[in-house]
Amino acid sequence: MRYKTLGKTGIKVSQMCLGTWGIGGQGWSEYSDEERLSAIQTAVEYGVNFIDTAPAYNSGQAERYVGNAIEKMNNRDKMIISTKCGNEFVDGKYYRCGSKKKIMKQCEESLRNLKTDYIDVYLVHFPDPEVEIEETVDAVETLKKEGKILHAGVSNFTQEQIERAEKCCDIEVFQPQYSLVDRKDEELIRWTSERKIGVMSYGSLGGGILTGKYRHLEQFDPSDNRVRYYPYFKEPLFSPIMELLKDMDTIGKERNVPVSQIAMNWATQKEFISSSIVGAQSAGKVIENCKSFDWELTQDEIDLLDKKSEILLTY
Template identity: 65%
Template sequence: MEYTEFGKTQLRVSRMCLGTWGIGGAGWDSYSDESRMDAIKAAVDCGINFIDTAPAYNGGRAEQYIGEVVHKLGVRKEVVLATKCGNEFINGKYVRCGAADKIMRECEESLRNLKTDYIDVYLVHWPDPNVPMEETMDALNTLKKQGKILHIGVSNFTKEQMEEAEKYCAIEAYQPQYSMVDRKWEQLIRWACAQKMGVMTYGTLGGGILTGKYRELKEYGVDDNRNRFYPYFKEPLFSKVMLLLRTMDQISEERNVPLSQIALNWTLQRPFISSCIIGAQSRDKIEENCKVFEWKLSDDEMQLLEQALKKTII
């Protein structure tokens, strides 16, 4: 495992962060409770000290899994916990609300779920255009003064929204989507890094499309996140990603490594990213992903991938 300073927070985090949207169990493949909790334990065993979650991940279920495992292992002081506010999962739907009273309530619920009395990094999950930014940020300032959260961040914000938020409080962390097949926020990520924000990117494997597991176009359920959130599982992007996978297959065969490690390796070599978020619901996938730190893509391989991206995705 590799570690780095997380922006200006003075937190030292693993460069791989465990993502728990899938572990929450809504909109992804079905795994047992035991498998999901063992995946969290496997992450800790592999040296991951950074865990990302949210109350919106199946109504707090992901937070509860994390709280149970971290408490049972007795590693709370060694683990950096990031969770979110302003987005709830209600009756199978994601509902945004940045109102102060909702944020205060969400924080208390997250603290109970996580079995902790403080949250290391607290992020606004999505901006709420119906609530003044000042109200949302003032609520976070209050929670920080109370010692319930240590560092404030945002996810899925534009530059203009971050600059507006910073009128009311210091933003120390930024969480955007970023991967080989989604680089639309790269300039903003570079800007955030230059502002000394800790940058933690999600969607590193493109919802799983970059693992090579999905080679045939198929239909997914209405609530499945591969149908609802990630666009790569439909045309025209599906065929474009399949062309990219051919180049990744070539490197995979020469290196004898899985495609997931190639996608992870590519992201980890971006100097403006502190930690990349990887979701997995089983121990074997966690352990496989962590082996990415045993090797690096060469300059020639990086160039080969860039050429393939220009022909297909970019």
């Protein structure tokens, strides 16, 4: 595993952060409890010290898996846990919930689910269009003063929204989507990184398309996050992504590595990314992803992938 500092938090985090949206168990492939717990434990065995979760991941279920795994491993002090507020999942639907009252309640529930008395990184999941950003972020600042959270951040915010948030609270972490198939926030990410805001990027495998597992258009249930949340498994993006995968296949064959590892290295070798979050629910996939850090792309390979992925920005 390789490690970087998460911006001004000063925390050394693994360059792979384990994502738990899938582990939560709604809208992704089904795995047993044992497999999901083993995925978390295996990540830790392979050097991952950073886990991302949220109350919106199956109404707290993902947080409960994380809490149970950490209790079993008895290693709370060694783990950096990131969870979120301002978004919830009720009866199969996601709702924004950025009021101060709701966030104070969500934090108590997250602490219970995670079986801990502090959260290392606490992020506003999405801005709530019906609540002023100042109210939402003030709740997070209050939680920090109370010692319930150590570092505050935001996810899916624009530059203007981050600047507003910064007036109420020290924003130390940003969680945007970033991968070879989604570079639209690259300028914003550079800007946050220059301000010493630590960047933990999500969707590092484009919801799975950058594993090379999907080579033909497939039918997914509309509630499956591969099509509900990500646009890559349908046209117009699917065909240009298949072209990009051909270049990744060439590098993969030369190096004898899976394309998913190329995607992970491409993201984490960018100086403005502290850690890339990857969702994987089985020990085997976690190991394959952790092995990305046994090798590095050359600058020529990065330049080629930068150039080839640019076309996706035009869609």
